[in-house]
Amino acid sequence: MYWVPVYLKNTFWAGMSTTQRSESMNAFFDGYVHSRTTLKEFVDQFNNALRKKVENEMAADFHSFNCTVPCISHLPVEKKLQPVYTNSKFKEVESEVMGIIYSHCVVIKTEGAITTYQVNDQRVVEDGIKKSTLQAYFNEDECEAKCMCGLFEMRGIICRHILSIFAARDVQVFPEKYIMERWRKDIKRRYGLIRSSYDDLSGKPAASRYSGLIKLCYQVTTNACENEDNSLDMTQKLKAMNDIYTKSKPQATVASTHASIDAETGSSKKVLSPRVVRGKAPITDGRRIKPHRIGNIARHTRSCCFAVAWYTTKCYFSGELRMPWLSR
Structure with a gap:
């Protein structure tokens, strides 16, 4: 499109x-x-x-x-x-x-x-x-x-x-x-400070401080939103605090921002392949063949549809139950 x-x-x-x-x-x-x-x-x-x-x-x-x-x-x-x-x-x-x-x-x-x-x-x-x-x-x-x-x-x-x-x-x-x-x-990615299933943030002190500040902000916001004056007061104070912290924030450098590309991002899970399960053995003449005997039994050609198989089956063409080794 x-x-x-x-x-x-x-x-x-x-x-x-x-x-x-x-x-x-x-x-x-x-x-x-x-x-x-x-x-x-x-x-x-x-x-x-x-x-x-x-x-x-x-x-x-x-x-x-x-x-x-x-x-x-x-x-x-x-x-x-x-x-x-x-x-x-x-x-x-x-x-x-x-x-x-x-x-x-x-x-x-x-x-x-x-x-x-x-x-x-x-x-x-x-x-x-x-x-x-x-x-x-x-x-x-x-x-x-x-x-x-x-x-x-x-x-x-x-x-x-x-x-x-x-x-x-x-x-x-x-x-x-x-x-x-x-x-x-x-740029500062916010999701880099949020704990997730693939990153427990155990080696990031800033993430722990971020989590604590977010909880405190939720409490303050919940109390301030009930009143218009408190909401305006909180907004003004937060803007003033943000200006102060922005000016005092050290400039980002290679060493401080990304010291290593191999920084810990949590543990990865190794996914194993599904278990291999042996399939069921075929049935011939109403009896199941043992697995170790499958290779020793010769397969036959059906007399009705000429398909190759070990077992008694209902023919797809005639609908009759026939033995594959019977003569035509």
């Missing part, structure tokens, strides 16, 4: 939209679940899959903090996002920066502080070069641009069309509104 994104250009999906209904699920459980997985195995492997996902995130964060992707231009967008974004997202930004070469913007009209542009774009596709024309708007007072392609609104990556307008307008300071917090390499 390639037409669906056309109607979702103004909805943020963080790049999660797929062409298949189960594509993302298959990628998540790849190597852990197959078509013959039992329910018990699925429960155990689900925890292992979650644990592996957390380990992969830690490894990617460690790589982003220690490896820097070089800039390919001198544009402000690259200088601003290089130390902030993760390596994978910064490469997506660089791909759009490269696209500026194939984008050309032309002014259509100007109404006050808002200028309308026509952007002619070229993209390399499987069967050659695809040309397209889009409209984009630039607000000079707010230093804000909006493109009809909807790449930033849908995936959170600023598009080449807006970047070409910024280059034409000589915007030297990249606007903060186009920096997505979720793509930052120093």
Whole structure:
């Protein structure tokens, strides 16, 4: 359903939209679940899959903090996002920066502080070069641009069309509104401080403090919400406390944030293969054959349907009960 994104250009999906209904699920459980997985195995492997996902995130964060992707231009967008974004997202930004070469913007009209542009774009596709024309708007007072392609609104990556307008307008300071917090390499994931089945957080002192503070906040919130004045008082005090703690918080470093990619994330469960059970022996002439004798008994061809078997059976064609070694 390639037409669906056309109607979702103004909805943020963080790049999660797929062409298949189960594509993302298959990628998540790849190597852990197959078509013959039992329910018990699925429960155990689900925890292992979650644990592996957390380990992969830690490894990617460690790589982003220690490896820097070089800039390919001198544009402000690259200088601003290089130390902030993760390596994978910064490469997506660089791909759009490269696209500026194939984008050309032309002014259509100007109404006050808002200028309308026509952007002619070229993209390399499987069967050659695809040309397209889009409209984009630039607000000079707010230093804000909006493109009809909807790449930033849908995936959170600023598009080449807006970047070409910024280059034409000589915007030297990249606007903060186009920096997505979720793509930052120093982002704090809340679920990393929550105890789960795959991570007991025994080696994380911050997780224990987080759990205690959450319980205390629940108690204070429950008492404060009963009264409007108490709610406003609590809100003001929490904002003031948050400002103080934010300013006094030490800057994140490689050593303090991710000292090792092998940090403890709980114990994984080893799932054993199902026990192999010997199947029941076949029956011949009303008696079950002992397993050690199966190889010594010659199989016969049925006289009715010419099928090979050891046993007396009801023929599928005639419906009669026959002995396979009887003559025709």
